[in-house]
Amino acid sequence: MKLxxxxxxxxxxxxxxARDPQSQKSAVDIAKKYGISSNHLAKVMRDLGRxxxxxxxxGAGGGYRFSxxxxxxxxxxxxxxxxxxxxxxxxxxxxxxxxxxEDALLSVLFEIDEITQATFSSITLDTLLKTIHWRGQx
Amino acid sequence: xxYNQSKLEVxxxxxxxxxxxxxxKLDKQVSGIEKGDYWMERFTQLHGGLGGHIFIAEKQNAESxxxxxxxxxxxxxxEFGSRPCGWIFALAxxxxxxxxxxxxxxxxxxxxxxxxxxxxxxxxxxARKDQLNMSFFRAQGMMGGPFIELExxx
Numbered sequence: 001m002k003l004x005x006x007x008x009x010x011x012x013x014x015x016x017x018a019r020d021p022q023s024q025k026s027a028v029d030i031a032k033k034y035g036i037s038s039n040h041l042a043k044v045m046r047d048l049g050r051x052x053x054x055x056x057x058x059g060a061g062g063g064y065r066f067s068x069x070x071x072x073x074x075x076x077x078x079x080x081x082x083x084x085x086x087x088x089x090x091x092x093x094x095x096x097x098x099x100x101x102e103d104a105l106l107s108v109l110f111e112i113d114e115i116t117q118a119t120f121s122s123i124t125l126d127t128l129l130k131t132i133h134w135r136g137q138x
Numbered sequence: 139x140x141y142n143q144s145k146l147e148v149x150x151x152x153x154x155x156x157x158x159x160x161x162x163k164l165d166k167q168v169s170g171i172e173k174g175d176y177w178m179e180r181f182t183q184l185h186g187g188l189g190g191h192i193f194i195a196e197k198q199n200a201e202s203x204x205x206x207x208x209x210x211x212x213x214x215x216x217e218f219g220s221r222p223c224g225w226i227f228a229l230a231x232x233x234x235x236x237x238x239x240x241x242x243x244x245x246x247x248x249x250x251x252x253x254x255x256x257x258x259x260x261x262x263x264x265a266r267k268d269q270l271n272m273s274f275f276r277a278q279g280m281m282g283g284p285f286i287e288l289e290x291x292x
Contacts, residue, residue, distance in 0.1 A: 074273075118267070121272075134279050
């Protein structure tokens with residue numbers, strides 16, 4: 001599956017900041033680290049700020065710091081700031097005028113959507129950051 | 139084995155027959171379903187040497203002990219073409235004592251026994267909508283495995 005660019009950038013930024021909640025980093029620094037557009041990231045940071053996941057720090061050495069609870073915030077919480085996940089399967093299931101083939105295909109798409117959403121909803125930022133450590137141990 | 143979970147002193151040990159009543163009670167409290175027969179069968183298998191493990195977490199008082207959580211599982215092999223693997227069938231922690239590391243310690247206890255029994259991985263099954271348990275198991279390092287559960291209404 002592929003996430004939109006804004007979603008990917010949002011996840012990079014929020015995870016980068018949640019990794020060290022005491023630190024503050026500028027959008028330019030984060031953009032440079034991940035090789036992404038700092039202009040685009042600046043817009044993403046504003047959305048994350050409005051959602052209460054990051055707070056801007058003014059002054060010299062200012063930037064952003066993580067302001068959420070990494071043991072509570074899930075990947076799904078971040079993703080839904082930027083996009084609605086899934087196909088049109090959920091809408092289609094409620095339509096009274098479905099053709100049989102359409103119906104069968106929608107049920108498969110619905111199954112995939114449910115698994116995707118359950119997966120993203122069950123992984124907190126803290127758990128994802130821990131996987132970096134676990135992967136290093138393998 | 140006694141672990142001091144912050145200020146709460148919790149004792150972890152394999153379950154014994156006289157724990158059955160408290161396990162059934164906590165299971166009902168957490169799952170909303172009373173399964174006395176199931177637990178009786180589990181204990182009969184366990185103490186008949188037919189395999190399986192049940193660990194409990196308890197808070198010890200001067201005269202009695204209160205059950206705070208339990209975990210149930212066993213090593214199974216070659217079903218579905220799977221190599222020996224530890225299966226976790228059930229896990230429950232009293233809602234009042236959650237987020238204190240009790241579930242994590244129970245998970246570690248049973249994983250350690252699975253390893254002694256020859257398993258190299260641990261597996262469980264969680265309802266898609268059960269975010270609480272899915273998040274818990276993922277926080278222990280579990281990820282989607284090589285099998286997919288399929289079913290059909292009959």
